[in-house]
Amino acid sequence: MSAGSHISSPIPARIVIAVSAWISAAVVLSIFLFLAWFCRPLLDTTVLSSLLSWDWRPFQGDFGILSMLTGSLLLASSSMLLAFPVGMGICCFVHGVGPPGPARLVLWTIKLMTSVPTVVYGFVAVFVLVPLLRDVFREGSGFSLLAAILGLAVLVLPTVVLMLHSQFLTIEPQVRLTAAALGMAPSQKLLHLVIPASGRGFLAAAILGLGRALGDTMIPLMLAGNAAQLPGSVFDSIRTMTAHIALVVATDSRSLAYLSLFACGLLLFMTTALINLGLRMLAGNRENGS
Amino acid sequence: MTRFHRLFSALCWACALLPGAVMLLLIGFLLRQGWGSLDLHLLFGDTPPLDALFRFVPVWDGIWPACFGTLCVVVLAGVISIPLGILCGIHLSEFAQGRFRDILSFCVDLLAGMPSILMGLFGFALILFLRHTLLPDVGTGLLLSGFCLGLLVLPYMVNATYTSLSSLPQDLRLLGPSLGLNHMQSIRHILLPSAGKGIVSGLVLSLGRAAEDTAVIMLTGAVANAGMPRSLFDKYEALPFYIYTTAAEYQTPEDLNRGFGAALVLLVMTTGLFLAAHLLHQAMERRWRRG
Numbered sequence: 201m202s203a204g205s206h207i208s209s210p211i212p213a214r215i216v217i218a219v220s221a222w223i224s225a226a227v228v229l230s231i232f233l234f235l236a237w238f239c240r241p242l243l244d245t246t247v248l249s250s251l252l253s254w255d256w257r258p259f260q261g262d263f264g265i266l267s268m269l270t271g272s273l274l275l276a277s278s279s280m281l282l283a284f285p286v287g288m289g290i291c292c293f294v295h296g297v298g299p300p301g302p303a304r305l306v307l308w309t310i311k312l313m314t315s316v317p318t319v320v321y322g323f324v325a326v327f328v329l330v331p332l333l334r335d336v337f338r339e340g341s342g343f344s345l346l347a348a349i350l351g352l353a354v355l356v357l358p359t360v361v362l363m364l365h366s367q368f369l370t371i372e373p374q375v376r377l378t379a380a381a382l383g384m385a386p387s388q389k390l391l392h393l394v395i396p397a398s399g400r401g402f403l404a405a406a407i408l409g410l411g412r413a414l415g416d417t418m419i420p421l422m423l424a425g426n427a428a429q430l431p432g433s434v435f436d437s438i439r440t441m442t443a444h445i446a447l448v449v450a451t452d453s454r455s456l457a458y459l460s461l462f463a464c465g466l467l468l469f470m471t472t473a474l475i476n477l478g479l480r481m482l483a484g485n486r487e488n489g490s
Numbered sequence: 491m492t493r494f495h496r497l498f499s500a501l502c503w504a505c506a507l508l509p510g511a512v513m514l515l516l517i518g519f520l521l522r523q524g525w526g527s528l529d530l531h532l533l534f535g536d537t538p539p540l541d542a543l544f545r546f547v548p549v550w551d552g553i554w555p556a557c558f559g560t561l562c563v564v565v566l567a568g569v570i571s572i573p574l575g576i577l578c579g580i581h582l583s584e585f586a587q588g589r590f591r592d593i594l595s596f597c598v599d600l601l602a603g604m605p606s607i608l609m610g611l612f613g614f615a616l617i618l619f620l621r622h623t624l625l626p627d628v629g630t631g632l633l634l635s636g637f638c639l640g641l642l643v644l645p646y647m648v649n650a651t652y653t654s655l656s657s658l659p660q661d662l663r664l665l666g667p668s669l670g671l672n673h674m675q676s677i678r679h680i681l682l683p684s685a686g687k688g689i690v691s692g693l694v695l696s697l698g699r700a701a702e703d704t705a706v707i708m709l710t711g712a713v714a715n716a717g718m719p720r721s722l723f724d725k726y727e728a729l730p731f732y733i734y735t736t737a738a739e740y741q742t743p744e745d746l747n748r749g750f751g752a753a754l755v756l757l758v759m760t761t762g763l764f765l766a767a768h769l770l771h772q773a774m775e776r777r778w779r780r781g
Contacts, residue, residue, distance in 0.1 A: 201497050214585070214674060217578075217580055217585065218585065221578040221581035221586065224574055224597070224598065224644055224645075224648060225594050225597035227597075228600050230612075230614045232562040234616065234619065235608075235612075238618070286505045287500045287505075289506065293505060294506075295503040298502065298503065301576070302506070303506075306506045306510065309510050310509050311768075313513060314764070315760050315764030316516065316761070318702065318703075318735065319730045319756075320516070322737065323733050323734075324515075324519055324520065328519055357509065377593075385495065387495045388495055413607075414605070415603075415652075417607040417626060417705035418704050418734065422738070445611055449611075449614055450692050457640070462611070469604075472605065475603060476596070479701045480596065
């Protein structure tokens with residue numbers, strides 16, 4: 201290699217690196233632009249109002265997406281309401297309530313859970329959870345809001361636990377001496393020192409888990425029954441925005457049906473962006489605070 | 491301890507039993523239902539395995555086409571995301587500064603949080619767009635799925651590279667300049683090789699993620715009965731999609747058994763990749779712990 205190539209080689213390499221970095225950034229932008237482009241007809245108020253209605257009856261010309269929006273929000277928030285306390289319990293167990301050996305085992309199991317494909321969770325739930333619900337409650341087919349809540353709670357549990365775990369890891373050393381000086385038991389330390397001090401981390405874990413729950417497709421698609429309606433009880437079937445996108449692509453091909461799909465997509469994109477902004481603000485505040 | 495604290499401890503124990511119970515139930519159920527069907531017949535049906543592997547004889551009642559399709563999309567996703575992700579990670583960790591760095595890392599975070607169905611919808615929109623403009627007769631297929639899956643796992647690659655590089659100890663960063671290497675040379679010859687295990691661990695993890703995702707491929711060209719793909723633009727079968735369609739519309743007990751077999755195969759595959767990534771990551775941490 202000549203001396204010249206030593207001097208000149210870094211510059212193109214550096215350009216290649218910078219260009220690929222900005223290509224990666226441009227991906228997000230182009231997703232947004234594509235969704236926005238296909239949502240152009242929404243600027244017309246009559247089209248917009250026909251989408252923002254409660255009825256989805258494509259054969260009669262009703263293309264409302266509000267019941268999908270409600271379905272998504274209802275399902276994601278209820279499964280988080282279930283997963284968050286359980287995740288908190290698991291985290292407290294890992295951080296002192298349980299003995300070290302089982303604690304490591306539990307944490308390891310949680311990490312292993314992240315590697316299970318969503319479709320496998322869904323598959324097993326279809327053949328275990330759904331018949332169980334059908335037999336226990338004797339209402340409907342078992343494909344219901346409740347089945348999807350339980351399935352989704354299992355899916356987001358590792359996300360919540362791992363976020364809480366990293367939060368506990370940062371708080372715990374700060375209060376360790378105080379707790380030891382006061383002679384606190386592990387559960388007392390967690391309840392009175394660690395948990396009150398980690399409000400922000402909890403919020404971040406909840407937001408992240410909610411985003412994961414809102415964005416998941418396979419669990420609601422396989423378990424929730426996919427009827428586009430407002431559920432009267434947890435035994436009713438619902439349809440989420442994500443499942444709606446999957447179903448419309450698979451079946452319908454009329455223009456307003458497609459429009460409803462891109463509208464759902466744009467809503468999901470906005471939600472994801474908001475969630476990320478929220479997380480970033482939480483992280484930024486923490487950096488400024490300390 | 492008060493009764494309240496005892497109750498709290500009991501609740502924690504109860505919660506801690508749940509993940510184990512769920513995993514045991516999941517694995518136990520799959521093994522009980524799928525163990526019997528785990529053999530060459532599951533993969534190749536009545537076609538002789540060697541003919542199916544090397545002479546592309548069609549396989550009708552086996553999951554080999556689905557395995558092959560998954561393999562293809564994972565390779566394509568890797569081809570797209572690995573170079574792009576590693577380079578972007580290097581840029582984030584070594585070169586990007588100030589406001590540009592913030593924007594870039596926000597974009598990567600946003601991409602990481604993107605629901606996978608949106609990536610599928612993006613691919614679908616891309617095809618609609620191309621049909622209206624340049625190429626009136628393109629359709630969804632292998633290449634599109636690979637592309638979208640590549641975008642889906644791109645942020646994981648970026649973050650793996652970024653965190654591996656930035657967790658290297660300071661003395662390694664000084665080693666390059668002290669030997670008279672410029673920044674680029676020291677990245678190439680010192681930092682990247684040292685962070686290699688961490689990067690490869692992230693790479694393996696993201697390939698596992700690409701192999702298991704269903705929402706992207708169901709919008710971009712996976713179908714139930716395609717057989718083996720003949721070109722990059724052909725429709726194809728994939729394991730996760732096969733599992734999904736089996737759950738939704740199986741006809742016979744044999745269909746169902748193949749579904750259980752397929753679920754077991756996919757689970758073993760992703761868990762295997764996960765464990766490999768875990769071991770690599772641990773090896774990397776052990777090596778640089780002193781830093």
